[in-house]
Amino acid sequence: MPIAQPSGLNASVLVLNRQYMAVHVVGVRRAFSLLLNELAEVIHIEDGQYANYDFESWREISELKADLKEPNEDWIKSVNFEVCVPRILRLRFYDRVPKQRVRLNRRNIFARDANLCQYCGMHFSTSELSLDHVVPTCLGGGTSWGNVVCACVKCNVRKGGRTPKQAGMKLICKPVRPKCSPMLTIKLGNPKYSSWKTFLDAAYWSVDLK
Secondary structure (H helix, E strand, O other): OOEEEOOOOOOEEEEEOOOOOEEEEEEHHHHHHHHHOOOEEEEEEEOOEEEEEOHHHHHHHHHHHOOOOOOOOOEEEEOOOEEEOOOEEEEOOOOOOOOOOOOOOHHHHHHHOOOEOOOOOOEOOHHHEEEEEOOOHHHOOOOOOOOEEEEEHHHHHHHOOOOHHHHOOOOOOOOOOOOOOHHHHHHHOOHHHHHHHHOOOHHHOOOEEO
């Protein structure tokens, strides 16, 4: 489906397995690829009820509501029609359940620390933050949830290859492994993803973000 307008393409779509269990989160392009190849169907929730749609029926629904768009909806436009971005897909042939884990990566550490330098407590954009080993690797510190934090460039340079105590600095929070995906927690704070909560209980908050 040729896309003529990029708006809405930055949204995310929750993907369920065939048993309606959350397995991961994908981008809009991947979501429509699954729909067009008949590997998934749309799950749409309204007034506590949900219905299943294939791509053609979802396109027809979109056409009917195109003049009454809701504030939290995302839309994309092809050459011939406009379609609402679904919030949830269900895979038609996938039964596996994801492993419960939160990956240690830059994105999740920034999200866990809310883009706050863990030494000065100030908020920075992602491009202005770095990662700091609380106990430097040169002193035997490992790369783990309990030893890696966000730090602004100024604080990171000041600390150098020392421990916070050696540098006369203090952490504002003790770094720990999050119990659920930090990025998913952020998305659930956005009203447009409120329908995800129907399928996300504590057992599935560690779904991978693709």
